[in-house]
Amino acid sequence: MCRRSARATRVAAMPVVVAVVVLTAALTSACEARVYGAPPAHGPQIVTPLAPVFDQPAAPPSAAFDGLPGRTELAVSQAADQGARVNVLLLDRNTGQRVSGGAPRALATASVAKLFIADDLLFREPNLDAADRAKLELMLRSSDDGAAEEFWERGGGNVIISRVATRYGLGATSGPGNGRWWNTLTTAGDLVRYYDMLLAGTGGLPQDRGNIIIGALSQSTATGVDGYPQRFGIPDGLSAEPVAVKQGWMCCIGADWMHLSTGVIGPQRRYVMVVYSLQATDDATARQTITEVVKTMFPDGRIG
Numbered sequence: 082m083c084r085r086s087a088r089a090t091r092v093a094a095m096p097v098v099v100a101v102v103v104l105t106a107a108l109t110s111a112c113e114a115r116v117y118g119a120p121p122a123h124g125p126q127i128v129t130p131l132a133p134v135f136d137q138p139a140a141p142p143s144a145a146f147d148g149l150p151g152r153t154e155l156a157v158s159q160a161a162d163q164g165a166r167v168n169v170l171l172l173d174r175n176t177g178q179r180v181s182g183g184a185p186r187a188l189a190t191a192s193v194a195k196l197f198i199a200d201d202l203l204f205r206e207p208n209l210d211a212a213d214r215a216k217l218e219l220m221l222r223s224s225d226d227g228a229a230e231e232f233w234e235r236g237g238g239n240v241i242i243s244r245v246a247t248r249y250g251l252g253a254t255s256g257p258g259n260g261r262w263w264n265t266l267t268t269a270g271d272l273v274r275y276y277d278m279l280l281a282g283t284g285g286l287p288q289d290r291g292n293i294i295i296g297a298l299s300q301s302t303a304t305g306v307d308g309y310p311q312r313f314g315i316p317d318g319l320s321a322e323p324v325a326v327k328q329g330w331m332c333c334i335g336a337d338w339m340h341l342s343t344g345v346i347g348p349q350r351r352y353v354m355v356v357y358s359l360q361a362t363d364d365a366t367a368r369q370t371i372t373e374v375v376k377t378m379f380p381d382g383r384i385g
Contacts, residue, residue: 143173143175143176143178143385144385145173145384145385146173146178146180149171149180149378150180152377152378152379152380153169153180153181153182153378154182155377156169156182156373156374156375156377156378157169157182157183157374159373159374159377160358160360160370160371160373160374163360163362163366163370164360164361164362165358165359165360165362165367165370165371166183166184166186166358166359166360167182167183167356167357167358167370167371167374168182168183168184168185168186168188168269168355168356168357168358169181169182169183169269169354169355169356169357169374169378170182170269170270170272170273170354170355171352171353171354171355171378172273172277172352172353172354173351173352174277174280174350174351174352174353175351179273181269183357185268185269185270186268186357187253187266187267187268188266188267188268188269188272188341188357189263189264189265189266189329189331189334189339189341190263190264190265190266190267190329190341191263191329191330191331191339191341192224192226192229192263192305192327192328192329192330193267193272193327193328193329193341193343194229194242194262194263194265194329195220195221195224195229195262195327196221196275196294196327196343197241197242197245197246197254197265197275198220198229198232198233198236198241198262199217199220199221199232199293199294199297200245200279200284200286200291200294201236201241201244201245202217202232202235202236203217203286203290203293203294204244204248204285204286204290205236207287207290214293216228216231216232217232217293217297218293218297219306220232221294221297221298221301221327222297222298222300222301222302223301223302223304223305223306223311224305224306224309224311224328225305225306226306226307227306229262230262233262238256238260238262239256239257239260240256241256241262242254242255242256242257242265243256245275245284246271248284248285248286249271249274249275249278249279249284249285250274251267251271251274251275252271253266253267253268253270253271254266254267254268254271255267263329263331269355269357272343272355273353273354273355276343276344276345276353277353279291279294279295280295280345280350280353295325295345295350296325298325298326298327298344298345299323299324299325301316301324301325301326301327301328309330310368311326311328313328313340313342313368313369313371313372314326314328314340314341314342314356314358314368314371314372314374314375315342315343315344315346315354315356315375316342316344317372317375317376318372318373318374318375318376318378318379318382319346319375319379319382319383319384320382321381321382321383322346322347322382322383322384323346323347323348324344324345324346325344325345325350326342326343326344326345327343327344328340328341328342328343329341329343330364332364334359335361336361337359337360337361338359338360338361338362338363338364338367339357339358339359340357340358340360340367340368340371341355341356341357341358342354342355342356342357342371342375343355343356346384347384351384352384354375356371356374356375358370358371358374
C-alpha cells in the first residue's frame with residue numbers, strides 16, 4: 082500500500098475544467114492502495130435533468146427524497162468539519178430526480194476505472210472463455226489489480242477510456258495522463274450517467290453483458306484481494322438496501338486519502354449514487370467519514 086504524497090495543489094471549489102488539469106498533475110505522483118470537500122457554495126439541491134438518458138414513463142416526485150436535500154447539506158457540512166471535501170450525487174432512475182451535494186469537481190477514479198475496463202472488454206469480446214470471465218468478475222467483485230493490468234494492456238490502454246466515453250457520451254471522462262488506469266479522471270455526473278445507461282442498455286453494451294458487471298458488483302467482497310476494506314460509503318451507509326458497488330481509493334493526492342463509493346441501489350435498481358471524499362487523515366478515519374456522509378443522508382439505512 083502506497084502512502085507517498087503527491088504534493089499537488091488541491092482542487093476544491095475550482096471549475097471542473099481547471100480541476101481536471103490540476104488533478105491530472107497530482108495523480109502523476111499519486112498511487113492507489115492496490116486492488117481493491119469543501120462545503121458546496123450553493124448547497125445541495127434536487128434538480129431535473131435537461132433530457133432523460135433513456136425513455137421512461139412519467140412518474141411523480143419520489144417521497145423518498147423528502148427532506149433529503151437538508152440531510153445532504155448537513156452530511157457535507159459535518160464532513161467538512163472533519164477536514165473532508167465531499168461530492169455527492171444521487172439519481173432516481175424512475176423519476177429523473179437528482180440530489181447533489183458538494184462542489185462539482187474532477188474525480189480521480191482509482192479502481193472505479195475497472196468498470197470501464199470491464200465494459201470495453203465485454204463489448205469487444207462478448208464470448209469470454211471461463212478463465213477470462215473469472216478474472217473479470219474477480220476484478221469487479223474483489224478489485225483485483227492483476228486482472229485490470231492484463232485487460233488494460235490487452236485493450237490498448239488509454240483508448241479503452243476513449244472508446245467507453247464515446248459510447249456513453251461521458252464528456253468529462255478522460256484517460257490517464259501517465260497511462261496508468263487508476264489515474265483515469267471523471268465526474269460524479271459522468272459516473273451516474275454511465276451506470277444509468279449501463280442498466281438501460283443504451284451505452285452500446287447489451288443488457289445481458291451489462292448484467293455481468295452488475296452481478297459481480299452485487300457480490301462485492303468485504304475486502305479486496307490485497308486485504309483493503311471495501312465496505313465504506315454506500316454498502317455500510319445503506320445497509321438495509323441491496324446494493325451493487327464499485328469502490329475506489331488512493332493515497333495520496335496532496336496529503337489526502339481519496340475514497341470513491343459508487344453503485345446501484347434498491348431491489349429494482351432504481352437508484353444510482355456516487356460519493357467522493359478527499360481527507361488528510363489516516364485511511365480508517367477517511368473510510369468512516371465517507372460512510373457517515375451516507376448514514377446522515379439515510380439514517381434508516383435505506384432510501385425512503
